[in-house]
Amino acid sequence: MTRNIRYNEFMQETLAQLPRGAFLSVKAGEIMNTMTIGWGFAGFMWRTPMLIVAVRPSRYTFDLMEKADNFTVSFPAHGELKKTLADVGRASGRDTDKFITFNLTPQPGTMIESPSIAECHLVYECQLLYKHPLEPELLPSEIKSLFYPEGDYHTLFFAKILASYINE
Numbered sequence: 766m767t768r769n770i771r772y773n774e775f776m777q778e779t780l781a782q783l784p785r786g787a788f789l790s791v792k793a794g795e796i797m798n799t800m801t802i803g804w805g806f807a808g809f810m811w812r813t814p815m816l817i818v819a820v821r822p823s824r825y826t827f828d829l830m831e832k833a834d835n836f837t838v839s840f841p842a843h844g845e846l847k848k849t850l851a852d853v854g855r856a857s858g859r860d861t862d863k864f865i866t867f868n869l870t871p872q873p874g875t876m877i878e879s880p881s882i883a884e885c886h887l888v889y890e891c892q893l894l895y896k897h898p899l900e901p902e903l904l905p906s907e908i909k910s911l912f913y914p915e916g917d918y919h920t921l922f923f924a925k926i927l928a929s930y931i932n933e
Contacts, residue, residue, distance in 0.1 A: 767930040772814040775887050786850035788839040792879040793832035799863050800826040801854035814926040816891050819919035825858040834893045835877035839885035876927045887931050891924035
């Protein structure tokens with residue numbers, strides 16, 4: 766059972782959990798995938814509650830996000846699913862169905878096609894509004910050398926939060 770909440774009701778928990786990991790899930794056509802994210806932004810922009818997520822073009826999820834116009838971000842309760850977040854982050858959806866392999870239940874979206882993760886406590890359903898690849902020439906050299914030694918720069922996906930809820 767889900768309970769709708771205001772987008773910012775659990776923002777402190779969202780921002781505390783993000784560096785520990787969350788699941789970004791997307792569905793394009795009949796293909797679904799989830800990946801672990803640890804970077805992102807939550808806030809208010811263009812008079813809209815927003816999430817901004819960073820996905821590298823080398824990731825399988827990136828290909829799906831290029832085809833879809835929505836995604837979810839599912840946050841486990843503090844301390845839960847730690848091993849699963851790590852395992853999902855190491856696996857590729859090109860090679861395995863992560864929902865089956867890691868015993869994650871795809872929960873149908875309430876307003877979008879992309880699923881969330883039923884085992885997670887907090888969910889944001891998002892509608893893509895804008896995307897932009899990072900421009901390497903604008904990044905400081907220490908960030909490039911530390912986070913992009915292979916030159917695989919993220920694309921930022923800006924999305925309107927359409928729904929936010931907790932799984933009870």
